[in-house]
Amino acid sequence: MIFDKLLSLPSDAEPLIVDHQPVIVAAEDDKIPPSEIADAATRTATALRSHGLVPGQRCIVWLESPTDIIVAYAAITALDAVPVLLSPTLPGPVAASMVENVSGITAVIATDERLATSEKTFPGIGRFIDWRDIAAELPGHKRISRRREVASDAAYVIVHTSGTTGTPKLAECSSASIRFNARVQAVIHWLSRLDGHLALAISPVHGRTVVGILAALMRKAPLMLLQDDSPQNVDRMLKRHRPVYLETHPNTFRAWQHLSPGGAFRSIRFFGAGFDVIHPDTVSALLKGSDHRFAVCVEVYGQNETGPIAIRSHLKGTQKPVRALRRLRRSKLLRGHPAGPRFPFCRVRIVDDSGRTVPAGTPGRMVVNTPGVFSGYINRPDLTSKNYPDNRWWDTGDWGTKSRTGRITLIDRQVxxxxxxxxxxxxxxxxxxxxxxxxxxxxxxxxxxxxxxxxxxxxxxxxxxxxxxxxxxxxxxxxxxxxxxxxxxxxxxxxxxxxxxxxxxxxxxxxxxx
Incomplete structure (x- = not known):
């Protein structure tokens, strides 16, 4: 898994490129050697053990920078404890309501303002660990030694949903589900023959990020981690370091698409979009800005709870239909957003309110059965039982259709x-x-x-x-x-x-x- 893969990177591996200064390691000229990340993770594990973290316990990680978060959850999993990743953008009251009545959380790792407010935010948790203290202690701690991890159905990491309909839900994922989903992405990257830095500007605590980091480590691909997603910073970093892969949230891509004429995306050969639908004009703008003749933008429809469900690829130069086909295309778009064919390993059914499968092309609730499914909501077990009866078919909460050939169309969220x-x-x-x-x-x-x-x-x-x-x-x-x-x-x-x-x-x- 992530800890093991960090340690297996060669000593001369390409450096990570970052736009921030982490607490746990030092970045020089936007670069951090992966060996320093690995060393920090092994020493941090020992440091956290000295602070009382033991196997099986849950530990909240409430940090700012992507690099610090990666080191923290790699170290926690090395102890066979379970990291609970909370977004640094969450207000204290929301974070408090998310973990209320959740058992097994024994520690919080935070720093600065979040550390100062953690005791009020999480009054039932007795141990608060200052991440800056951990960083200061590292030289005095030995590197942890442990057996190689074997993927299983045991809890590996707890992430949270976006919270589009209210308080985010805490989703527990096993190491087996994370590894499966990472292998899917690694295969896509291998087929795409990506050779260069993979740039990520996505929520650092999302399950998608954990999967993406592991997939990159599986392929020993160098990473570029962007904390500041402002157009000005992204324009500067992309032009300076020229990655070949770029992934962010679809709405963030939309806020960047005006950078296309200025050359920000010239080096990008593969745009990755998940989380939400990406609109056609955004896809066109991104691909037009790439210098690669066969640049591609790939939409992966999936969820924290399921992993990837369907995939749709947009090849440069094929977005604008000829005039005769525009009316037909508009009629098709009015019926929903095409999400592409389902992955071969994922079974998809469209059902009515009573749970009966409806004919091809008929709208209904979308339910899926996939190997990458999560273990359940630890703060909303009632919703797990409701949406995942008998642990067989997960209700995605989406309303859509499936064609006879297995192509998925998203109509709207059910709500x-x-x-x-x-x-x-x-x-x-x-x-x-x-x-x-x-x-x-x-x-x-x-x-x-x-x-x-x-x-x-x-x-x-x-x-x-x-x-x-x-x-x-x-x-x-x-x-x-x-x-x-x-x-x-x-x-x-x-x-x-x-x-x-x-x-x-x-x-x-x-x-x-x-």
């Missing part, structure tokens, strides 16, 4: 279904492609009507007549609400919290109606 159209996501795909000046667009159903909410890119204006012409062909909608992008409530992975947005719009007048 976000709209009645005024087939698919709210489909409308968003079409309009965002039509209006590149929109930084964000969400179609909500409020009081029985479709309500578009959007934000504009800086320096652009809303085109009223063009909007009326384009939107009128799709569905009956009210006048759009335009708000600053910062007013969209988002999860730690950039997803829009639609229920919170509805509540905000209902409670306050935050914008001007045109």
């Amino acid at each position: 976000d279904k709209v009645s005024g159209a087939i698919s709210g996501i489909g409308i968003e795909d079409i309009l965002l492609e039509k209006f590149p000046e929109f930084l964000e667009l969400v179609v909500l159903e409020m009081d029985g009507t479709l309500q578009p909410v959007l934000s504009l890119r800086p320096g652009t204006e809303f085109r009223q007549r063009a909007w009326e012409s384009a939107s009128g062909r799709l569905a009956k909608m009210t006048e759009p609400v335009i708000i600053p992008d910062r007013d969209f409530p988002r999860t730690v992975t950039g997803k829009i919290q639609r229920e919170q947005l509805k509540k905000t719009l209902a409670d306050q007048s935050l914008s001007v109606r045109l």
Whole structure:
């Protein structure tokens, strides 16, 4: 697993490239030798053991930088303890509600402001470990020695969901499920013949990140870890270090797509997008900015709870259909967002409310059976039982269709279904492609009507007549609400919290109606 793979890297391995200064190791000129990461992990494990962490215990990791988080969970798993990874962006009250009544958590690793507030945030936990103290102690600790880890169904790491519908849920993953999902990604990378740094700018505590780190280590591929996802920093780092692979959240890609003409993506041959749907115009902008003739953008549909379910590839130069096919394509998009064919190892069923399988092409609840499935929610066992009866078919919470050939189409989340159209996501795909000046667009159903909410890119204006012409062909909608992008409530992975947005719009007048 991750600890073992770090130790097995050759001494002359390509350095990690980072845009931050970690606490546990020093970065020089944006670079850290992997041997120093491995050494820090082995000594940190010994240090944490001296602070009382023992096998089987759960330990909260509430740190800032991706590098520090990787070292922390590698060291904790080396002790056969279980890291509980919490996003540094979580407010204290939300973090407290997530771990309330969860047993087995005996320690919190944090630093600075989060350490100062941890005692109030987690009053039932008796041990608070200052990460800066651990870093200062490292030279005095020996490297831990342990047997090689064997993947099993035992708990390996606890991550959390994005929290699109409320308080994030804590998802326990076994080492077997993490390893399986990492092998899938490693195979994709091998088939793509990626040779160069793999850049990640994704939530450092998400299950997707743990899988991505392990997949890169499996292939001994050098990593580039970005903590600051602002367009200015990303533009600087990509132009300086020229990675071949780039992955972030789809909404973050959208905030970066204006960098394409300036050459930020010239070196990228493979764009990876998970977490949420990525809209067609964003895909086109990314691929257009690559110098590689056969650059590809790959959407992987999956969840923390399931691992990868379906995959869809976009090859450079194939995004814009010829004029004769545009109407057919628009009609298809109105029926939902194509997610591609299911992975061969993943079984997908579309069922009605009673659980009976519906005919091909008929919308329904999407349930899956996959080897990469998680172990359960440790803070919401009731939802585990509800969504995963008999530990066989997991209810994804998505509403969609499956074709006779196994191709998946996402219509909407089950809780976000709209009645005024087939698919709210489909409308968003079409309009965002039509209006590149929109930084964000969400179609909500409020009081029985479709309500578009959007934000504009800086320096652009809303085109009223063009909007009326384009939107009128799709569905009956009210006048759009335009708000600053910062007013969209988002999860730690950039997803829009639609229920919170509805509540905000209902409670306050935050914008001007045109």
